[in-house]
Amino acid sequence: MFKIKHCLIPFVGMVISFGAANVAAKSENLHENIEKELLKAITMLGKSESGTVTKSSEINSNTKVEDLVGLSLKEFMDPPKTSKQKNKASKSANTKGISKGTYKKVMAISSKRSKRSSRRYRACYQYNYQELQNKSRRYQRSITEASKRYGVNENLIKSVITAESCFKVRARSHKGARGLMQLMPATARRFGVRNSYNSHQNIGAGTKYLRWLLDRFSGNVKFALAGYNAGEGKVDRYGGIPPYKETREYVRRVLGVFNTLHHKMPTSANLNYKNTTKSKAYYQKLWHQKQKSKQQTKPMNQRRCVEAAPSHLRGITYLKRSGRGGTIWRRYYRLNHSENLASVTHKTGVHASTLQRMNRLTSQSPLMPGQQLIVWECRA
Numbered sequence: 376m377f378k379i380k381h382c383l384i385p386f387v388g389m390v391i392s393f394g395a396a397n398v399a400a401k402s403e404n405l406h407e408n409i410e411k412e413l414l415k416a417i418t419m420l421g422k423s424e425s426g427t428v429t430k431s432s433e434i435n436s437n438t439k440v441e442d443l444v445g446l447s448l449k450e451f452m453d454p455p456k457t458s459k460q461k462n463k464a465s466k467s468a469n470t471k472g473i474s475k476g477t478y479k480k481v482m483a484i485s486s487k488r489s490k491r492s493s494r495r496y497r498a499c500y501q502y503n504y505q506e507l508q509n510k511s512r513r514y515q516r517s518i519t520e521a522s523k524r525y526g527v528n529e530n531l532i533k534s535v536i537t538a539e540s541c542f543k544v545r546a547r548s549h550k551g552a553r554g555l556m557q558l559m560p561a562t563a564r565r566f567g568v569r570n571s572y573n574s575h576q577n578i579g580a581g582t583k584y585l586r587w588l589l590d591r592f593s594g595n596v597k598f599a600l601a602g603y604n605a606g607e608g609k610v611d612r613y614g615g616i617p618p619y620k621e622t623r624e625y626v627r628r629v630l631g632v633f634n635t636l637h638h639k640m641p642t643s644a645n646l647n648y649k650n651t652t653k654s655k656a657y658y659q660k661l662w663h664q665k666q667k668s669k670q671q672t673k674p675m676n677q678r679r680c681v682e683a684a685p686s687h688l689r690g691i692t693y694l695k696r697s698g699r700g701g702t703i704w705r706r707y708y709r710l711n712h713s714e715n716l717a718s719v720t721h722k723t724g725v726h727a728s729t730l731q732r733m734n735r736l737t738s739q740s741p742l743m744p745g746q747q748l749i750v751w752e753c754r755a
Contacts, residue, residue, distance in 0.1 A: 499537055499538075499541035499542075500537055500538055500628040500629075500631060500632050502537075502635075503635070504635055504636065507533065507537060507632065507635065507636060510537070510541070510542040511533050511536070511542060513542070514536075514542065514555065514574050514578060517574060517575045517578045517579070518532050518533065518578055520579075521578050521579050521581075521582035521583075522582065524579075524582075525582050525583050525585070525586040526586060527582050527585050527586050527589070528637070530633055530636040530637045531585070531596075531629075531633055532578065532581070532582055532585070533632070533636060534629045534630075534632040534633040534636065535556060535581065535585065535600075535603065535629055536555050536556055536578075536581075537628075537629075537632045538625060538628045538629045538632065539552075539555070539556055539557040540554070540555050540556070540557055542555065543555070544572060544574050544577075545572060553571035553572060553577075554571040554572055554573075554574070554577035554581075555574055555577045555578060555581070556577055556578060556580075556581030556582075558571050558577060558580055558581060558584075562580070562584060563580060566579075566580035566583050566584060567580070568580045584603065585599060585603065588602045588603060588607060591607060592607075592610070593661070593664060593665065594661070596630075597615075597616060597626055597630075598610050598615065598616065600625065600626045600629050600630075601615075601616040601617060601622050601625075601626055604621070604622045604625045604626070605617050605619060605621075605622045609622075679753075680704040680753035680754075681694065681704065683753055684706055684751055684753070685724075685751070687723075687724070688706055688723060688750065688751055691708060691722060691723070692706040692707055692708050692723070692750055692751070693706065693707055694706055695707060702754060703752060703753070703754050704752065704753045704754075705749050705751065705752040705753075706749070706750055706751040706752070707747040707748065707749060707750070708722075708723060708747070708748050708750045709745060709746070709747055710742055710743070710744055710745060710746045710747075710748065711744060712744045714742070715742055716730055716731070716736075716742070719748060719750070723750045725750050725751070730748060730749075730750065733748075733749045733750075733752070734748050734749055
């Protein structure tokens with residue numbers, strides 16, 4: 376037992392010495408690695424020093440750690456930033472490494488692009504006065520001629536064109552309306568237009584149609600515009616602007632453009648720019664027209680029915696009142712022995728078909744002497 380222990384002691388000492396040598400080698404390698412990393416860090420910092428090392432270019436692989444003795448780590452650390460320096464740092468970070476002047480130029484270009492894009496998608500009825508005048512300058516001659524010919528204000532014509540086609544001569548809607556003033560094919564034929572894409576013909580026919588609508592609705596501009604958009608029949612049906620969202624929006628847009636061009640809303644029936652001041656005779660004429668339209672809608676009274684009969688019938692016919700409450704006045708003709716419908720037509724001037732309809736006769740109905748035929752009637 377003693378001999379075995381005695382043999383193992385040198386072996387254990389050798390193992391221990393080898394282990395110590397490995398640890399020393401590892402520590403030396405670790406020390407070298409630490410030196411290299413420290414040199415790399417100082418090289419990246421690139422600070423100027425007053426000691427042994429003055430520039431980052433002087434720090435290289437030949438520099439030893441002993442040369443760095445006496446250097447203060449505070450020299451390699453950034454000082455705390457003030458609020459102004461922080462603001463400058465944030466601005467420089469936003470510019471992503473570009474200069475201040477370049478950043479301003481880029482921002483100016485982007486703002487111009489945004490303005491152009493917003494202007495491109497702006498609706499035509501939202502244009503200002505100068506933009507509308509520039510749009511209409513190409514067709515000014517045709518607009519002026521149509522305005523003088525039909526007595527419609529130039530600004531109203533421009534407003535309708537703006538809302539209809541935005542001065543696009545080849546414009547066409549999904550319903551088939553064409554040209555600057557978006558004339559339907561039936562309306563174009565009605566006013567003698569051969570080519571709806573001809574700007575002169577289109578403006579002339581559209582202005583004539585506006586004049587006809589203004590006369591029909593006694594100068595009411597809103598009713599005329601509603602009739603231009605939805606048809607005069609719809610205005611008559613609802614007694615004003617139809618309750619359609621499209622039509623109401625159309626009237627609002629046209630009057631808005633007219634206000635931009637004319638600087639005031641149209642309040643009178645006559646839109647002729649030459650007659651901006653209205654006289655007393657003008658308003659009297661409007662009142663008489665309104666009274667006349669009221670009389671045409673109401674039935675005729677008894678006296679007017681008696682006096683309304685043609686004068687040549689008074690000597691050969693007689694007047695008789697009939698119907699419930701005596702509201703119908705009729706004139707009768709008494710037949711002689713040798714008379715027929717042809718002879719009655721020759722004397723009274725009433726067509727044979729009208730006599731048959733009023734008396735409920737046919738072509739084979741016999742006529743008796745002394746028979747009374749209705750030749751005229753009036754409802755009071």
